[in-house]
Amino acid sequence: QKHYAAVGGREKCLSISSFVMSGRFISADGGWKKKYTLYHKDGKIRSDMVIQPGMWAIRCFNGSGGWNISPWGGSLDAQPLNAEDAKDFSTQINVVKSDLIVGTSAMISLQYKGVEDYDGSECHVVMVNHNDGVHREFFIDADSYLVVKVDTKYRFMDEDHTSTIMLSNYKKTDGLLLPTAIESEDGGGVFVNSYLLNAPINDALFRMPPPAAK
16 A cells, blocks of 8 residues: 555556656666657557667567567567567566556466565565466565566576566656666666656557568
């Protein structure tokens, strides 16, 4: 309940059916600073990063699988996203619509794991278990009751994998406190300029485009 109140209320979060997040992706060494946009609608998510004028790196998760366009791989055609990358990327949905607040039919249990130290602060740790084998640990700051870290754990090719995002610099948008710094463990991340909540987003945005005509 305290977490719900901290972010602006569970009902307010549940009223968000879509969002567009705009900002910049900055690499760990600061050498890359690229325009970045994230689209979310009904469990689907897509990111567009401008590599240079007229060229984008795109990653998309449609709820069950996904695709991407990676210009540095030598092709501008969309390619299927492997299961590992799809599960990793789907974590971004939790930036606004957290498993803790929204819940999904894929969730099978919620487990309180106690208090742990993170970056010098006490955090309540809650694990959400999914029926596809994904486990997410949410670190909730004991003072602010805001999520400061999300660890997503899953198995792929008989190996355990963990991806981590750190959330900070929360600012209010339409009554909700939302993170404007979303960082990875290597120090790079997305730094948000704005959120547009309940934005009109065409479903076609999440469909894998056909190969370009030769």
